[in-house]
Amino acid sequence: MKNKIKVFRAMHDMTQEDLAQAIGVTRQTILAIEKGKYVPSLDLAFKIARHFNVNIEEVFTYEPEVQAVNMD
């Protein structure tokens, strides 16, 4: 799961702490989501998207894990 939280934060001139306080999580959680270490719940993903007044797809992009495929 990729996300553009950092981009949207920059557009809204927000720090991680500001966003964390606005949606009710810790700053470490925002950092972990941005770095791709933690995939947020649907609830939290919607909260983040709504905070930036955009659709969830604009912030988060689903990318399935690449699996080894036998090409034979």
Place this chain on the structure above:
Amino acid sequence: MKKNTFYLLAGCIALVLLTLFWYSVEINSPLLIEIAFVLGFILVYILRRMVTDLIEDERSRKITEKAALRTFQVFWVIFCAFSIGAVMQILRVPTFPRQHEPMRPPTEIFPPEIMPPKIMGYVQLWLLCLMIFLYVGFRFYYARKYGDWEIDEE
């Protein structure tokens, strides 16, 4: 209440409990520390509810859940393996010599060597301590996995 105030108060409660533990050892009264332990943790839970800062969110809850689940998965296997062995020893009944065993004179019959129940209790207590270390280890692992110590460029 601020988060740091809560941690300070929790530390004070832990110190009081430690003092009460040694005092109950001194006066040989286990009931004192048992009641104090329960009351101490009720107090910690009440204080925790009074904290206005954010202590946990869905990520920290996930870390706690995963660590607790893995600890349980490892612990119950070790604990049950030992306990089954201990129960087997307790249930062991001395039998008469079997056909393939030669009859020995009564003076050579020794009672079966079994682990004393007291030692079994101590081993189970050590295993409980191991559970705490397991939990702390798994908690560190999952906290690292879910980005607890990520470096922030801000």
